[in-house]
Amino acid sequence: MLVFVDRIRAALTEATGLPSDQIRVEQPRDAALGDFAFPCFPLAKVKRAAPPAIAAELAGELNANLPGIEAVATGPYINFRVDRTLLATTVVESILDQDSAFGTSQEGAGKTIVIDFSSPNIAKPMHVGHLRSTIIGASIQRMHDALGYKTVGVNHIGDWGSQFGKLCAAIARWGDELDLDNDPIPALLALYVRYHEEEEADPSLADEARAAFRELESGAEGKIRDTWKRLTELSLRELNKIYERLGVSFDLIRGESFYESMLDQTVERIESTGITSISEGALVVDLSEFDKKLPPCLLRKTDGTTLYATRDFAAVFHRWEEFAFERCLYVVAAQQKLHFRQMKIVLERMQLDWVERVEHIDFGMLRLGEGKMSTREGKIVFLEELLDRAVSEARTIVSEKNPDLAKSADVAEIVGIGAVIFHDLKKERIKDVVFDWNEVLSFEGETGPYVQYTHARLASILRKAEALGEGGAEADYSRLDEAAPILLALGRFPDVIRSAAQHCEPSEIAQYLLSLCRETSSWYSRERVLGQEPSLTAARLSLVRCAKLVIGKGLQLLGVVAPDEM
Numbered sequence: 054m055l056v057f058v059d060r061i062r063a064a065l066t067e068a069t070g071l072p073s074d075q076i077r078v079e080q081p082r083d084a085a086l087g088d089f090a091f092p093c094f095p096l097a098k099v100k101r102a103a104p105p106a107i108a109a110e111l112a113g114e115l116n117a118n119l120p121g122i123e124a125v126a127t128g129p130y131i132n133f134r135v136d137r138t139l140l141a142t143t144v145v146e147s148i149l150d151q152d153s154a155f156g157t158s159q160e161g162a163g164k165t166i167v168i169d170f171s172s173p174n175i176a177k178p179m180h181v182g183h184l185r186s187t188i189i190g191a192s193i194q195r196m197h198d199a200l201g202y203k204t205v206g207v208n209h210i211g212d213w214g215s216q217f218g219k220l221c222a223a224i225a226r227w228g229d230e231l232d233l234d235n236d237p238i239p240a241l242l243a244l245y246v247r248y249h250e251e252e253e254a255d256p257s258l259a260d261e262a263r264a265a266f267r268e269l270e271s272g273a274e275g276k277i278r279d280t281w282k283r284l285t286e287l288s289l290r291e292l293n294k295i296y297e298r299l300g301v302s303f304d305l306i307r308g309e310s311f312y313e314s315m316l317d318q319t320v321e322r323i324e325s326t327g328i329t330s331i332s333e334g335a336l337v338v339d340l341s342e343f344d345k346k347l348p349p350c351l352l353r354k355t356d357g358t359t360l361y362a363t364r365d366f367a368a369v370f371h372r373w374e375e376f377a378f379e380r381c382l383y384v385v386a387a388q389q390k391l392h393f394r395q396m397k398i399v400l401e402r403m404q405l406d407w408v409e410r411v412e413h414i415d416f417g418m419l420r421l422g423e424g425k426m427s428t429r430e431g432k433i434v435f436l437e438e439l440l441d442r443a444v445s446e447a448r449t450i451v452s453e454k455n456p457d458l459a460k461s462a463d464v465a466e467i468v469g470i471g472a473v474i475f476h477d478l479k480k481e482r483i484k485d486v487v488f489d490w491n492e493v494l495s496f497e498g499e500t501g502p503y504v505q506y507t508h509a510r511l512a513s514i515l516r517k518a519e520a521l522g523e524g525g526a527e528a529d530y531s532r533l534d535e536a537a538p539i540l541l542a543l544g545r546f547p548d549v550i551r552s553a554a555q556h557c558e559p560s561e562i563a564q565y566l567l568s569l570c571r572e573t574s575s576w577y578s579r580e581r582v583l584g585q586e587p588s589l590t591a592a593r594l595s596l597v598r599c600a601k602l603v604i605g606k607g608l609q610l611l612g613v614v615a616p617d618e619m
């Protein structure tokens with residue numbers, strides 16, 4: 054944490070000769086033991102002594118070298134406790150100095166991270182898997198932004214494939230009955246389903262659909278291509294409504310169709326490495342050598358058309374050439390594990406030395422507690438409906454809690470959407486998310502509204518102080534003893550961002566915020582901030598300012614708006 058960990062590491066290096074990257078400074082399991090701990094086990098071999106003996110011996114030397122930090126040997130551990138005034142002064146001053154830049158760094162400068170996220174399919178309702186990808190991916194992008202990386206958020210829209218042949222053919226047949234200007238997606242979905250059904254009775258429909266897709270793939274201008282373009286535009290218009298509400302944007306919107314012209318080259322490039330073969334007329338890369346259970350990766354079908362995978366190869370080659378990325382992240386549901394595994398093995402077999410940089414950032418499913426979210430049961434909850442319901446329930450709760458609130462409609466939007474996002478991000482991404490409305494929107498417990506509410510409470514203390522003209526005195530930081538857990542947590546924030554970005558795990562930030570908010574609210578329910586001795590009030594107000602800043606910044610990284618009032 055901040056300078057303390059670095060100082061402890063440096064002193065340990067000096068005392069033991071261990072390189073500093075091998076020195077793991079941890080948080081003691083029991084906070085009463087100290088603020089930081091160093092387990093002496095790694096030294097046992099070199100020193101030929103038992104860890105407790107090493108700890109006892111080292112503690113004395115460390116004490117002499119670490120002014121303001123007390124080292125105590127406890128069993129095999131050395132525990133460190135920072136002097137409380139030093140802790141408060143260092144943390145508060147460094148946060149207030151850096152203001153909203155606190156926690157950010159430039160350690161990623163000069164490196165590019167490509168993040169493929171959201172990536173829904175056009176002419177279909179965006180489903181909950183895409184919602185999760187959007188929320189998780191955008192957060193991963195913001196964390197890397199905070200660390201100074203150049204980030205490229207790509208929306209790899211599914212706008213290509215035989216299904217569009219079908220849809221264009223359907224529109225050619227029945228399009229006149231259609232009003233696509235209002236709410237086009239359900240109408241398109243219904244049209245697609247109808248075509249599918251009528252096709253069974255009348256096989257000529259299937260031929261028409263194939264012909265339409267062939268025409269699309271040929272690149273020819275004409276009615277079919279115009280229809281497809283219109284579909285793309287309409288879909289993007291609808292998608293943008295959702296992105297706007299979620300506060301998400303992209304650096305590149307590049308659908309699969311973008312790679313159309315590169316597909317021949319892509320297939321040739323893979324073929325030229327000698328790893329392809331023909332299987333039942335299709336061009337494939339056999340993968341059974343690596344894993345007997347792995348099906349071959351299909352590059353070109355018997356009829357010459359390409360596939361999702363082919364377009365993903367074109368995309369990754371193109372991205373590597375354009376960005377020479379440090380990491381290329383695919384924020385895609387765990388259902389596509391097989392696809393990305395196949396893709397990585399093919400890249401490995403091509404002996405590309407950047408394979409390691411390609412990562413599937415997978416995540417679990419989102420289910421409604423009431424179980425009506427899946428398309429399989431024939432009932433689709435449109436995402437907009439989900440967001441609308443969250444907002445309308447938030448409106449009820451907010452107006453109950455705070456009937457006099459100005460701009461309560463804006464606050465309800467912030468709270469409703471924030472609740473959905475936070476609920477999605479608070480658990481490890483690989484876990485499934487179950488939506489229980491009461492839990493999602495509760496002001497207590499592990500929820501977005503709870504964190505937002507803590508932020509608003511801190512803002513309200515600051516407003517009151519301002520109105521009363523308090524906080525102008527010089528702060529006496531020796532009096533923030535009882536706030537040590539908050540100060541320690543605040544100081545960890547930069548490490549939390551770093552670790553969350555490294556693991557692509559927004560839940561690390563969400564969990565951190567929950568624990569910071571718990572510490573903070575328990576503190577302000579115990580200690581009065583306003584109306585104390587001026588130097589004490591000033592110190593406590595500084596702490597309030599710092600906590601508000603870090604909670605606000607943490608929420609921002611998750612994509613949740615931090616309200617000053619609610």
Ligand code: ARG
Pocket residue numbers: 169172173174209210211365368383385
């Ligand atoms: N459109 C795909 C789907 O909805 C997701 C695409 C993910 N990105 C990628 N490069 N494959 O399943």
